Amino acid sequence: MTDTALAPEIETVVAAAAGAAPAFAATAPRDRARAIVAVADALDEAGPRLVEIARRETGLTEARLSGEVARTSVQLRLFADALVDGGYLDARIDHADPDFVLGPRPDIRRTHLPLGPVINFSASNFPFAFSVLGGDSAAVLAAGCPLIVKAHSGHPELSDATAEVAVAALRSSGMPEGVLHVIHGQEAGVAVLEDPRIAAGAFTGSIRVGRLLADIAAARPAPIPFYGELGSVNPVFVTADAIAERADEIAAGYLTSVSGSAGQLCTKPGFVFIPSGSALPDAVRAAGPGLPEHRLLGPRIARSFAERRDAILGTAGVRPVIDGSIRFDSEGQGWATPTVVSVALDDFRAGRRELLEEAFGPLSILVEIPEGADPAALVPEFFEGNLTGTLHLSGPEAGGETANAAALRALVDALGRQVGRVLFNGWPTGVAVTPAQQHGGPWPATTNDSSTSVGTAAIARFLRPVAFQNAPAAFLPLALRDDNPLDVPRSIAPAGESGDWGARFSEPVVR
Amino acid sequence: MTDTALAPEIETVVAAAAGAAPAFAATAPRDRARAIVAVADALDEAGPRLVEIARRETGLTEARLSGEVARTSVQLRLFADALVDGGYLDARIDHADPDFVLGPRPDIRRTHLPLGPVINFSASNFPFAFSVLGGDSAAVLAAGCPLIVKAHSGHPELSDATAEVAVAALRSSGMPEGVLHVIHGQEAGVAVLEDPRIAAGAFTGSIRVGRLLADIAAARPAPIPFYGELGSVNPVFVTADAIAERADEIAAGYLTSVSGSAGQLCTKPGFVFIPSGSALPDAVRAAGPGLPEHRLLGPRIARSFAERRDAILGTAGVRPVIDGSIRFDSEGQGWATPTVVSVALDDFRAGRRELLEEAFGPLSILVEIPEGADPAALVPEFFEGNLTGTLHLSGPEAGGETANAAALRALVDALGRQVGRVLFNGWPTGVAVTPAQQHGGPWPATTNDSSTSVGTAAIARFLRPVAFQNAPAAFLPLALRDDNPLDVPRSIAPAGESGDWGARFSEPVVR
Structure with a gap:
């Protein structure tokens, strides 16, 4: 073959x-x-x-x-x-049903191999x-x-x-x-x-x-x-009320997330959208000093980061918030401290070709959006698929009853259409390994967003799913045998119900 | 865009x-x-x-x-x-766990959008x-x-x-x-x-x-x-004991399956492997007369079927069991009665280039395999992915305790590796619409075998799966809210258990 x-x-x-x-x-x-x-x-x-x-x-x-x-x-x-x-x-087990509305139905059982x-x-x-x-x-x-x-x-x-x-x-x-x-x-x-x-x-x-x-x-x-x-650039949105409530806490969490593992994480928050004139850039600047220098993973990644950093710093309207640094040692390894910049929405839009591409390393961009801009519309305007999207809310906003609740819900819906994980009041780095975790997203976050x-x-x-039809017990996978020797949860469709909606399977299935 | x-x-x-x-x-x-x-x-x-x-x-x-x-x-x-x-x-709902073995774990909930x-x-x-x-x-x-x-x-x-x-x-x-x-x-x-x-x-x-x-x-x-x-050609295997037990019943079911919808079904049994010298060809021949003529779906399908039929009938070693016919009316529509042929395994192997391609229409091939041939080995030798694979067994064989039980299980395993549905003592046409049905299979049965x-x-x-991390109730999809307003089944991982195997999630989850 x-x-x-x-x-x-x-x-x-x-x-x-x-x-x-x-x-x-x-x-x-x-x-x-x-x-x-x-x-x-x-x-x-x-x-x-x-x-x-x-x-x-x-x-x-x-x-x-x-x-x-x-x-x-x-x-x-x-x-x-x-x-x-x-x-x-x-x-899944569908018992044989001689009275099925479309004629006798065989016993069909399905598992994954x-x-x-x-x-x-x-x-x-x-x-x-x-x-x-x-x-x-x-x-x-x-x-x-x-x-x-x-x-x-x-x-x-x-x-x-x-x-x-x-x-x-x-x-x-x-x-x-x-x-x-x-x-x-x-x-x-x-x-x-x-x-x-x-x-x-x-x-x-x-x-x-x-x-x-x-x-x-x-x-x-x-x-x-x-x-x-x-790749993923992980957009974050922070409301004015959240900044008013806890600017220093948000700034500290942001810098920890941007600088951890020298920013070489697929969940690093690359873009943070904040209201124009908010206190967050100052809070970030204040939290900046003393961030340690880290070696990047290898010379190629370091050179690529240095190039991206130069391109971003050289884009019209981009202002440093935390200057950061990158230097190369005699072995070609790059050593960096975090860089954070800010840019107004109009300049971000004008410079999108330079600014939007992922900078794999300790760098992040604060995008200042003017009053009246619709955050939900910014998600499809600037981003393709991403692993994560984040929203920082104030306490009252989290209750969903503030004047901007509909706009916030629209933003969450917009994020839900383009990312694999929507976070609230947290940072996307540090992906918990649990049954409910979703680390994926539409292209180009992944090549296949089905899992x-x-x-x-x-x-x-x-x-892959495989069904067994009218299989004698001796030939059934263990998970599908009547006595359930593996004690696995199963969905069972019993025989003897009509095929009308509201009757068949409207009872809770056995799981 | x-x-x-x-x-x-x-x-x-x-x-x-x-x-x-x-x-x-x-x-x-x-x-x-x-x-x-x-x-x-x-x-x-x-x-x-x-x-x-x-x-x-x-x-x-x-x-x-x-x-x-x-x-x-x-x-x-x-x-x-x-x-x-x-x-x-x-x-899925994973409750926040401040004592998780890797450090505090956020609340993560996952559904599909x-x-x-x-x-x-x-x-x-x-x-x-x-x-x-x-x-x-x-x-x-x-x-x-x-x-x-x-x-x-x-x-x-x-x-x-x-x-x-x-x-x-x-x-x-x-x-x-x-x-x-x-x-x-x-x-x-x-x-x-x-x-x-x-x-x-x-x-x-x-x-x-x-x-x-x-x-x-x-x-x-x-x-x-x-x-x-x-495409799919849906191999079927029939044991000697099954033929000895019920040759006429098997022959009748076979012809119904091959001739229904004029054989224009993706689940038509294209190849039936039987022991050399068995009574099945005679039983099929005896059941053949009187099968009605049907119009094929359109002129292109009919011409293609006529070509495939000629090629199969012209292959060395192929013998007609039911002659069948195809004729074209003045509008170019093709009208056919079923054709069944038989061929010895060696000739099948020699003629595989002509014989293996799907004949979309009422035609099927009986392959006579000599004693000692391993049926499980024939599946990967001749077939790529298929929608279905079928095994006809005798009553004692279905019990799984006969001398050939291991060989039969190996055959079922071989089919399970290459098809989406494994049938016993039935025919693959007539696909039941149920929760456990699987109509798929590895390439070329499908382009994507994940569903x-x-x-x-x-x-x-x-x-696509989307997770929500620490989401306030007001921003959660209904399926993930604590009060479960949609009353959907959910897997819940509670907080407060250790991360050791045997403890976490070893209790039955809530569903």
Whole structure:
């Protein structure tokens, strides 16, 4: 079936992953959950050693990296919980109905089965949480799909060391051989993505590379799903009343969010819309001094940030609020302190070509909007899809009864149409890993907005629905058997009701 | 935003659909349910008049078309039920947790919101059930997305008449103007699919056209989801014991399935694998006489079927079981009786280039497999993705305790990896519209295997997940408010549990 021969070591990986797929798919969810917990335990145990490698390779601080290991470990454990819960299977049982309004209806039962081998292109900015054992990897393994991680070139040694820890834990938990691999190099990654044995792709990174890979996945002889999480500038709106109520608190939260991880987060608030003449720029300026200098992830990212920063500072009407800095050391690494600028709406509009593109690093833009401008209209005017949109309200505004309530609701609706997560009185960085989390959004936030890349709902990416019609019990997946041995929640449509609206399924279904 | 100007009448349609999107998205699910029931009522009332037009345009029989109207109406009503049930929202609430293992966790709540305007390319072979008010259309409207139907050129008058009925019912139900449109012509359909205001596409038809449209959707500056349901040949396996038990019953069911709707169904059983030397071919031959002649849907389909039939009959080793016929009348319409052939596995393998392609019409192939051949291995050897796969078993085999039980389970697993629906002791035609139905499958059965095109689960195609973080009640979607005014099922993760596996979410969640 393969058109182009793979390099021998890549062929070995793909063949092993494809060979392991049926056995891995057949493992019981509870056994996969135990194996994933074993991986989390092993990651925790190896944490200090891995953090040391990561520190050297990425320039991120020990505190940030140790926190990321903890987050990655908890994330794995939450996927184990999701497996045991079983809600992810969306199990549905329609009992046979000889009296169905359209004629006798067979017994139909539906669950979700693993897609098969998946390639996950990992990110530079989270060497644990979006890398070898990151969110997409946890989702792939939880789904029962063999995983091939294309390591990010920013932390190759860490990627291999993490994989070694994980493979040992999977093996000792009795999982089939060949369910986790790391490969290196963009060419190898593309070759794997094109291989007919691969069933899906995932990616976290730039719009340019994400689009390239999504196009490759879509152009295959047999197209496959591709989940790319790409760029986002995360617009924030702050009302006059919120600023009057707590300017200093908002300024402090804003700077923490812009400067954390040296601003190299896909949820960094890139644009904050505030009323003209408000006190927020002064509050930000006052909170600015003493922000520490951080190394950026690598020379390429640093150079790109410096260029974007220069372009923004050179745009007509842009005024510095916090000057910030970037310098390069003898090894080409860039070191930066945060930059915040302000610009009036008219100048923002005139300079949109320079200003709107994501600046990946510690920089953010305050946009001052004149009285009478409709914030809801600004969302589609300036933005495509984004991971997040945020609104800061005063206490009375949060009650929804102020004079501007309708305008605020229209703004929330506008954000809801274009982002994956709408926040109130908070900052978008620091994405909680929970069942309800949604880390996604319309293009170009993602290449596929049907699911999330953070939170346990991500498991849906790597599953496909399959129905069984009139299947004898001996041939039904466990989740669909009458005695429900996995104890999973199920939607059951009983027989013997009419097909009229208001009767059929109008009773609460069994869940 | 539009690069290319649309023809004025198409621009009017797209602008109206885009303009209606926010208001339609804001309608309450129960109000949309009532409107969809009103559409179903109107369809039932207009049924006889519409069937008359359809009969003339498609050549399908009055009985078949009247049944299809009933099915289409019930399908709409089932989507109304799904709206009232609310399970489709997959509402999740994670309460804030100040003691979360990774630090304080905000309140996060997730539901699904409509994508926006959708274009649905309708099918030729189901002028009601996969056309203007068909399954995808019902799902689009239920989701709260404005709908533009590209009418199939095989029934343009019916498409306009159906739309008129639906628009009147939507209007009188208080839905916003502009939520349903019909357009004609492939060029217009492509222009709409390329328009930046369109959020998703759906299609039912050939692999060639489906792939063309999927590629267009993927290549847009902002790619959008595209759900194409394409070709399928629906392999069937029959065991020796099943034939010994009930050869005549199997033969009769087979011929009904192959000849219904003149074989022009995406679920027609194209290949039936049987043991060499079994009694089934004789039983099929005996059941054959007297099968009626039917007109095919149109001259192009008929010519294509005649060509495929000639190619199959001319392939080495192919022997007629039921001869069948095809003739053309003076208007170029083709009239056919069913053709069934048999071929030994070796000849099937040698002739696969001619034999494997779908023959859209009343023709099916019996493949005789020698003792010792592994049926599970034949699935990936001969087939890509399919809508269905079927297994006929004897009573004792269904119990799962016979000597061949492991081989049968391996066959079911192999089918489960490549099809959307696995059937037992039945035939794949006649797809029940139920919550658990899955009408899909890996490429080339569909261009996107993450959902279904029949059954109420199809609503998920036209929704996207959105999370709300720390949202005041006044700004939360109704499905996520504490008092649950829509009474929808929800998964709730309570605060105050540890993040360890085995504790968090290991209790049954509230649903």
